[in-house]
Amino acid sequence: MGLAYALQQLINGITLGMIYGLIAVGYTMVYGIIGMINFAHGDVFMIGAFLSLIALSGLASLGITAVPLALAITLVFAASLAALYGWTIERVAYRPLRGSFRLAPLISAIGMSITLQNFAQVSQGARVKPLAPLLPGGLVLTRAGGFAVQLSWMQIAIAVTTVFCLGVFTWLVTRTPLGRAMRACEQDLKMAGLLGIDTDRTIGVTFVIGAALAAIAGLLFLLYYGAIDFYIGFVAGVKAFTAAVLGGIGSLPGAVLGGLLIGLIETFWSAYFSVQYKDVAAFSILAITLVFLPTGLLGRVDVEKV
Amino acid sequence: MAAEDAMPLLAVRRLGMRFGGITALDDLSFTARRGEITAVIGPNGAGKTTAFNCITGFYRPSSGELSLTRPDGGSYALAKMPGHLIARRAGVARTFQNIRLFAGMTVLENLLVAQHIPLMAATGFGILAILGLGHYRRAERQAVEKAKSWLERIDLLARADDPAGSLPYGAQRRLEIARAMCVDPVLLCLDEPAAGLNPSETAELGALLLRIRAEGCSLLLIEHDMNVVMRISDHIVVLDRGRKISDGTPAEVRADPHVIAAYLGEDDESADDLAPEVVP
Numbered sequence: 001m002g003l004a005y006a007l008q009q010l011i012n013g014i015t016l017g018m019i020y021g022l023i024a025v026g027y028t029m030v031y032g033i034i035g036m037i038n039f040a041h042g043d044v045f046m047i048g049a050f051l052s053l054i055a056l057s058g059l060a061s062l063g064i065t066a067v068p069l070a071l072a073i074t075l076v077f078a079a080s081l082a083a084l085y086g087w088t089i090e091r092v093a094y095r096p097l098r099g100s101f102r103l104a105p106l107i108s109a110i111g112m113s114i115t116l117q118n119f120a121q122v123s124q125g126a127r128v129k130p131l132a133p134l135l136p137g138g139l140v141l142t143r144a145g146g147f148a149v150q151l152s153w154m155q156i157a158i159a160v161t162t163v164f165c166l167g168v169f170t171w172l173v174t175r176t177p178l179g180r181a182m183r184a185c186e187q188d189l190k191m192a193g194l195l196g197i198d199t200d201r202t203i204g205v206t207f208v209i210g211a212a213l214a215a216i217a218g219l220l221f222l223l224y225y226g227a228i229d230f231y232i233g234f235v236a237g238v239k240a241f242t243a244a245v246l247g248g249i250g251s252l253p254g255a256v257l258g259g260l261l262i263g264l265i266e267t268f269w270s271a272y273f274s275v276q277y278k279d280v281a282a283f284s285i286l287a288i289t290l291v292f293l294p295t296g297l298l299g300r301v302d303v304e305k306v
Numbered sequence: 307m308a309a310e311d312a313m314p315l316l317a318v319r320r321l322g323m324r325f326g327g328i329t330a331l332d333d334l335s336f337t338a339r340r341g342e343i344t345a346v347i348g349p350n351g352a353g354k355t356t357a358f359n360c361i362t363g364f365y366r367p368s369s370g371e372l373s374l375t376r377p378d379g380g381s382y383a384l385a386k387m388p389g390h391l392i393a394r395r396a397g398v399a400r401t402f403q404n405i406r407l408f409a410g411m412t413v414l415e416n417l418l419v420a421q422h423i424p425l426m427a428a429t430g431f432g433i434l435a436i437l438g439l440g441h442y443r444r445a446e447r448q449a450v451e452k453a454k455s456w457l458e459r460i461d462l463l464a465r466a467d468d469p470a471g472s473l474p475y476g477a478q479r480r481l482e483i484a485r486a487m488c489v490d491p492v493l494l495c496l497d498e499p500a501a502g503l504n505p506s507e508t509a510e511l512g513a514l515l516l517r518i519r520a521e522g523c524s525l526l527l528i529e530h531d532m533n534v535v536m537r538i539s540d541h542i543v544v545l546d547r548g549r550k551i552s553d554g555t556p557a558e559v560r561a562d563p564h565v566i567a568a569y570l571g572e573d574d575e576s577a578d579d580l581a582p583e584v585v586p
Contacts, residue, residue, distance in 0.1 A: 042331060177422055177426055180418060183408070183410070184422075187408040188408060190307055193390045195422065197422050198395035
């Protein structure tokens, strides 16, 4: 066992961490631009998982069973519908409160989170929804003392999808005028407006991108665990939020790094100590990090804007 | 051309701004003419920055009108426009007393952000660019070209890829002006551009502002450095405690007893600023 077992945990932890990272990007992006924690973000992830399940069942009943094709269609379907959710949430629940006191949008976000959970519960039922494994099997990397280190096709698919999405996202933020506008708004919203950037639209686009990434994470979660319910958004949301804070809220590479760390901590703790206390481990490490690095691992000390 | 040069560009009529019980601006009227440098001066707390904030959409004025003449002869009512449209449609750009560059972005990116509108239009609002269609490449090249021409003028071309926040103070001031100019404004509003500059930087700044005027952009300027104001302004408006107390050419303002009283009455330091200019 020993090394092989640890290697297996590393693979599992990175897979889980990638899903957290995708969600965390949405938290950190919204925080960066309007300084608010979007508590409904985890529930957009849950909606994305349900949309994926609906799309996969629909495609199966239409006879489209080629796995890569079905996954690609599902990904586009879930990401675009969830993007619409994200845009609507911002438009309805947050934009009217801009310029209000700081807690108002936060409370509105909690309300939105509960609304989405109940919406999913009422429309889809409260029971756990299973999905038959789409990509069974995998590669056996190495065998040691009766323990086989396996890299499943599913884990490869998750890694490829995540790296691809984050690649597109990074290109969008660093290379396009839209990304430039987002970064400008993140640094000084009012000034960006004075230079002619439509800040409301830019904020809307931020929510759209965050929601699309969360929905992709929802699809990956559904594929990985094979079961979802209306409550998954809460736990995954809190974990991803923790990841964003751990990496340094407002920092995009920090969100991904934080996601990977939380995934690894959880997995290794479950493997070597106890599954019941895995969340305690993750949150304790968050608390310890924040005591010594209050801005997170990659966060910068923010100069208060005048 | 003289007649057209003297056309009013910005008309401020009976502008008032109150914050709770405090009247920051009271019944302020003046005109900034096309192709001129108009300076707004006055002791501290006179309401200069408040007037600027109203003109550039930072504040909604409590009363009064602001109208900016359009190229076609009509006018924009600035007091009723949202902030981003004041920059985009009406063509009013501004800088602040405290520097507000996007410190974490590169010098070049700061100038590209200011050209966001034409660039986004060329990308078909993001959609065409993702598909690699449209005139995006050409538009981007033009934007970079324009940014570089400004960097050349303000002598920062060599630092185009450095973070804006790493530049020395004087260079940040110049970059801020260049960024505002990349919006292609008809009216550039500068709030104390010479603050904190050394004499040689101030002289460079004066030359830059005169060159901007020569290129056809009108300027509205708040400035405490009387040497700069008297040397480059075509027209000066003097405020004191929210009201206009004088309005005219530098020579007229310098000789106006109200102005001298306002500066002498305020404190010795401001009076010293003006005094050498008053005594011939």
